[in-house]
Amino acid sequence: MQNERFLRACRREEVDCTPVWLMRQAGRYMEEYMEIRSKHPFLTMCKTPELAAEVTLQPVHRLGVDAAILFADILLPLEGMGIDLEFAQNEGPVIHNPVKSKADVNRLRLIEAEEDVGYVMEAVKLVRRELDGKVPLIGFSGAPFTLASYMVEGGGSKSYLECKKMMWEAPEAWHALMEKLAEVVVRYLKAQVRAGAQAVQVFDSWVGTLSPADYAEFVLPHSRYVMEGLKDEGVPVIHFANNASTLLELVRQAGGDVIGVDWRINLDEAWARVGYDVAVQGNLDPIALFAPPEVIEEKVRDILARAANRPGHIFNLGHGIHKDTPVNHVIALVDAVHKHSRRVG
Amino acid sequence: MQNERFLRACRREEVDCTPVWLMRQAGRYMEEYMEIRSKHPFLTMCKTPELAAEVTLQPVHRLGVDAAILFADILLPLEGMGIDLEFAQNEGPVIHNPVKSKADVNRLRLIEAEEDVGYVMEAVKLVRRELDGKVPLIGFSGAPFTLASYMVEGGGSKSYLECKKMMWEAPEAWHALMEKLAEVVVRYLKAQVRAGAQAVQVFDSWVGTLSPADYAEFVLPHSRYVMEGLKDEGVPVIHFANNASTLLELVRQAGGDVIGVDWRINLDEAWARVGYDVAVQGNLDPIALFAPPEVIEEKVRDILARAANRPGHIFNLGHGIHKDTPVNHVIALVDAVHKHSRRVG
Numbered sequence: 001m002q003n004e005r006f007l008r009a010c011r012r013e014e015v016d017c018t019p020v021w022l023m024r025q026a027g028r029y030m031e032e033y034m035e036i037r038s039k040h041p042f043l044t045m046c047k048t049p050e051l052a053a054e055v056t057l058q059p060v061h062r063l064g065v066d067a068a069i070l071f072a073d074i075l076l077p078l079e080g081m082g083i084d085l086e087f088a089q090n091e092g093p094v095i096h097n098p099v100k101s102k103a104d105v106n107r108l109r110l111i112e113a114e115e116d117v118g119y120v121m122e123a124v125k126l127v128r129r130e131l132d133g134k135v136p137l138i139g140f141s142g143a144p145f146t147l148a149s150y151m152v153e154g155g156g157s158k159s160y161l162e163c164k165k166m167m168w169e170a171p172e173a174w175h176a177l178m179e180k181l182a183e184v185v186v187r188y189l190k191a192q193v194r195a196g197a198q199a200v201q202v203f204d205s206w207v208g209t210l211s212p213a214d215y216a217e218f219v220l221p222h223s224r225y226v227m228e229g230l231k232d233e234g235v236p237v238i239h240f241a242n243n244a245s246t247l248l249e250l251v252r253q254a255g256g257d258v259i260g261v262d263w264r265i266n267l268d269e270a271w272a273r274v275g276y277d278v279a280v281q282g283n284l285d286p287i288a289l290f291a292p293p294e295v296i297e298e299k300v301r302d303i304l305a306r307a308a309n310r311p312g313h314i315f316n317l318g319h320g321i322h323k324d325t326p327v328n329h330v331i332a333l334v335d336a337v338h339k340h341s342r343r344v345g
Numbered sequence: 346m347q348n349e350r351f352l353r354a355c356r357r358e359e360v361d362c363t364p365v366w367l368m369r370q371a372g373r374y375m376e377e378y379m380e381i382r383s384k385h386p387f388l389t390m391c392k393t394p395e396l397a398a399e400v401t402l403q404p405v406h407r408l409g410v411d412a413a414i415l416f417a418d419i420l421l422p423l424e425g426m427g428i429d430l431e432f433a434q435n436e437g438p439v440i441h442n443p444v445k446s447k448a449d450v451n452r453l454r455l456i457e458a459e460e461d462v463g464y465v466m467e468a469v470k471l472v473r474r475e476l477d478g479k480v481p482l483i484g485f486s487g488a489p490f491t492l493a494s495y496m497v498e499g500g501g502s503k504s505y506l507e508c509k510k511m512m513w514e515a516p517e518a519w520h521a522l523m524e525k526l527a528e529v530v531v532r533y534l535k536a537q538v539r540a541g542a543q544a545v546q547v548f549d550s551w552v553g554t555l556s557p558a559d560y561a562e563f564v565l566p567h568s569r570y571v572m573e574g575l576k577d578e579g580v581p582v583i584h585f586a587n588n589a590s591t592l593l594e595l596v597r598q599a600g601g602d603v604i605g606v607d608w609r610i611n612l613d614e615a616w617a618r619v620g621y622d623v624a625v626q627g628n629l630d631p632i633a634l635f636a637p638p639e640v641i642e643e644k645v646r647d648i649l650a651r652a653a654n655r656p657g658h659i660f661n662l663g664h665g666i667h668k669d670t671p672v673n674h675v676i677a678l679v680d681a682v683h684k685h686s687r688r689v690g
Binding site for chain 2: 159160161164165168169208210211212213214243244245246247263264265266269285287288290291292295299302322324
């Protein structure tokens with residue numbers, strides 16, 4: 001491996017400077033991506049290993065980030081479970097057979113990842129080959145709650161009304177769904193590791209809608225199952241719960257080698273709360289990339305100062321990069337992180 | 346005043362049981378409201394004192410809450426500033442002349458509340474007359490940031506991209522806008538108090554999108570101006586910042602006699618963080634009203650236990666009530682709060 005910074009930071013080892021990558025770094029803000037996207041529907045891109053590999057590599061070449069993250073959609077493994085998924089034009093994902101009852105849960109299949117999402121594993125292999133040790137490759141999955149939210153709501157949601165109703169009205173159905181999803185996530189991520197992923201991230205993008213008590217009862221045991229299931233894979237696991245600053249201690253309890261932190265909390269406070277025996281990842285407001293470069297630089301320095309050169313900080317955004325982000329600002333960000341975190345001596 | 350619970354709790358005095366009211370309690374989940382709404386456009390309801398007064402009183406009669414809150418929209422005072430506002434069908438508010446520059450800010454007028462939003466003051470007077478001392482009436486306003494967010498974005502937003510860009514690219518324009526808005530909010534709320542409002546709430550509904558550093562620099566001084574400006578009015582001021590658990594200490598610094606708390610944080614932790622020398626209001630997940638009554642009751646008891654009969658807790662939701670909420674569950678909630686918080690002896 002030519003660039004070990006990211007993996008060393010995951011293990012809380014000393015680094016020459018702070019590693020940086022960006023959630024959703026392979027995406028619409030890059031011309032190179034849009035050129036491919038203009039020729040292929042989104043799901044086709046996900047399911048064609050050559051295309052997925054190509055867009056995965058674009059930000060590595062262009063931005064100088066310290067890790068690649070696989071281009072994929074978090075909902076892909078649901079198809080093998082029996083979920084009828086469509087990406088409607090400009091409307092995000094639509095699930096035509098949402099899960100409404102225990103009977104619906106019972107019908108869901110556990111996936112065989114190499115068969116059901118084999119194209120993802122092919123993409124992982126292709127990317128590893130192309131990267132040739134340049135930077136490590138991160139695989140990823142949605143967390144059980146976030147996957148369940150799409151399945152139960154039938155798509156995105158503002159209120160998560162249907163999910164919460166299932167938790168409170170039919171907790172047995174809810175837990176059965178989460179158990180199946182947790183097992184699917186473990187199988188999916190283990191397969192990615194077998195294919196060559198050198199770290200994995202679990203995204204709990206929408207779990208911030210829950211009170212701490214509901215997270216503890218309805219989510220934590222299932223996220224813990226995922227984290228336990230990945231312990232012997234020999235790769236670092238990043239656990240990111242978005243808009244969940246008040247859940248950080250519980251997220252930590254669920255597990256993970258690295259805890260992702262969004263921008264709504266100061267990084268030093270977040271790290272103190274999760275404990276220094278775990279690495280942290282974050283936490284620039286993604287919209288800050290629209291600020292003038294000197295403001296970006298000031299915000300980078302503030303976050304680095306809060307990390308205080310303690311081993312185990314991976315720089316990232318506090319959520320995925322916005323589609324209209326100026327690429328030159330992203331490059332400036334990556335440079336600023338490296339420059340201002342360079343360890344002397 | 347026949348029911349002093351709410352005002353006593355605002356002042357952290359002993360009460361016979363915990364007072365409860367609900368954000369957006371006058372609204373679409375009530376048949377009585379929908380009957381009026383079916384006959385009048387939303388803005389007409391806001392601007393017709395008799396209609397506004399009628400829907401303000403509906404939840405007082407139906408639910409047994411301990412306070413009325415004026416029916417109004419937070420954007421009403423913007424029209425007098427020169428903002429061209431429309432409530433598009435099913436799309437929320439649209440502002441046809443969004444604020445994009447310092448020149449746009451310079452063109453904004455400060456309002457004379459009794460003239461520009463006189464219909465609100467008329468509604469306040471009507472409600473006070475009708476209530477006849479049954480329960481107190483709460484007036485309200487959007488906070489400067491939340492009002493600015495609509496003005497700058499041109500409507501609702503997910504990313505608050507335009508607001509943040511203005512903060513970082515044109516801080517002088519941003520602060521000039523916030524200064525004008527803070528003065529408008531003070532004038533608007535003072536006029537409501539003169540008309541008869543016995544408490545006021547300042548809603549910072551969207552400020553949770555900001556990092557603590559950005560809140561401290563771009564919002565706090567202006568929210569503080571509002572709180573300082575209301576200090577001598579002799580009525581309690583409730584300061585509610587939504588999805589802002591990590592900003593609670595800063596919200597407290599800005600001021601307010603009562604700090605509103607959303608459901609993403611446990612109430613005992615929130616109260617410890619803002620300090621026991623201030624009252625708190627909250628914090629049931631509004632979606633919990635869809636749960637079976639026994640689950641609602643359990644959640645009520647948990648929140649009351651966290652408040653621990655300490656004087657100065659006002660029970661409320663952690664955000665506005667959802668439009669599809671079953672009314673009988675809302676009534677059960679109000680009863681459960683009163684029943685389980687009854688002080689003995």
